[in-house]
Amino acid sequence: MSDLPELLAQLETDKALMAGMVKRLASGLDKPLKVMEVCGTHTHAISRTGIRRALAGKVRLLSGPGCPVCVTSDSDIDKFIQLTEIDGLVVTTFGDMLHVPGSRTSLAAAKDKGADVRIVYSPLDVLSIAEQEPGKHFCFLGVGFETTAPAILATVAEARNRKIENFSIYAAFKLIPPALRLIASHPDISIDGFILPGHVSAILGTEPYRFLVDEYSKPSVVAGFEAPDILQALMMITAQLQKGKPELEIQYSRVVTPGGNLNALRFMDDMCVKADSEWRGLGVIPASGLKLKNQWKSFDVEERYELAESSFEKNPLAEKCRCGEVLLGKITPPDCPLFASTCSPSNPIGPCMVSSEGACSAYYKYER
């Protein structure tokens, strides 16, 4: 029997641990610190556990681009909507994508009007459905980072094994390191260190982030998702700054190893090529996306159907959404004039309010 659940429960529930760490961290700082938590799940944990409030004035925690739904561009979302208009095509997706507004409308609105849009827990579920309904074509929306892409690619490989031909994906995968390079090199964004994502790093390992230390001298620590994990990562960053020696460290060692998960990496290397990709707020970043290689093209929905570039007028309210700046750590959600007035989880104007990993939804839920 492993005592792991008990150990994790201690990390999660020991309030004295968190209080002691906050005190220790705050007293060890001689000047305020600016740290970016790249991953949306960290953003939520930081809001929910009260870390941000407890460290106010000492550590400024800025959320980064690590919410896959949030960084998906309007033009991709508009194409998802176009897919729902194709006869005999069923759009399948994780639930998070449903309510995200594109420039014209959302998948949820299309579904309300009768489009066949189905939510699944795992892309593998789509294969069983496709086998049961051979008369229809099933497209899975491939939105996600290095944690999710291998799961969807493994599903494509499985579809080929099982000779399922009425299945495809829309490859909108995004890679975290190129986005971090953009942020680290951005002239208007000054950050003292990075809290790196836990589960993207479970796949990637640490080497792909090496440039943050070598080229940009940014302390960078891969952290777990409990309050003590995040606080310990902040202490590691502080210690590096005090020593004047930026390093790449793993706090989340119970899951992350320097080499990552080679089996998962192989799916990406074998089946995809890197491609330029458009991120909300960050623009087009070179080689920051993945597209299927030629031998897998029959599973690429964009090869099967001609999808037009969207040419819709943006809804004027959506024009005012400042998600792009939120994702770059330039502003925090309350700096957006629409936050919690016009824009709320029941009436979201931008994806950062829709997604369960979005910074605006975290602030709305826990920090108002």
Place this chain on the structure above:
Amino acid sequence: MCIGIPAEVIEISGQTGKVDYQGVVRETSFVMLPEAEVGEFVILHAGFAIKKLSAEEARETLKLIREMLEAAE
């Protein structure tokens, strides 16, 4: 999408198996984690086991944090 709640492996045959995820039994693919064994804890993502959780490392993390706090007192 990225929660770190561990799931316990309760059955594996070939590339698929079952995990106990907070009392719920789930079909899981082990294609990315063929080295997982029954009784071990894994991180799940979208129906796939992506990485093992190490009890030893979790213990070490707690120990380090506690030592650091004691040193500060």
